[in-house]
Amino acid sequence: MTFKKIFIAFTLFVAMLGLSSSTFAKEAKKDVPEILKEVDAKVQLALNALPSGNSQEIATLIKDISENASELSANYKFEFERDKVVLRLKKARDLAKKSDFAGVEQELKDARESFAKLTNYL
Numbered sequence: 001m002t003f004k005k006i007f008i009a010f011t012l013f014v015a016m017l018g019l020s021s022s023t024f025a026k027e028a029k030k031d032v033p034e035i036l037k038e039v040d041a042k043v044q045l046a047l048n049a050l051p052s053g054n055s056q057e058i059a060t061l062i063k064d065i066s067e068n069a070s071e072l073s074a075n076y077k078f079e080f081e082r083d084k085v086v087l088r089l090k091k092a093r094d095l096a097k098k099s100d101f102a103g104v105e106q107e108l109k110d111a112r113e114s115f116a117k118l119t120n121y122l
Contacts, residue, residue: 032074032122036115039068043112047105055099062093062108069115078121085114 046061066089072082092107 030071032072032078033119035068035071036118039065039072039115040112042068043108043115047108047112050101050105053099053101055096055101058096058101058104059093062089062096062104065089065111066093072118074122078118081114081118081121085111085118088114 042061042065046058046065049058049061052058066086069082069086069089073079088107088111092104092111095101095103095107
């Protein structure tokens, strides 16, 4: 009988932990258009940093853009197209590490256009 009471008490304790209020709390997410504006601003910042010729700084800015873009989520098609754009950013980052600033500029401009077109998939 004692084992049965301990088992029931332990089961209730675990069940209450599973139903805590933090379990049901939703993460504060930003809207997709808001994130797209932030990404666009960061792309512009990276484009403005190109004349400085600091490949490390540009690579860091592109990494920030990629991290910010990873917050974008709407549906399967949207995420598929977003991943394509993130691959462009990765290519731009690799080019920045190689100090190919003309290639970086082209990839960033293409990525910027692609981010603008993502609104079609919402």
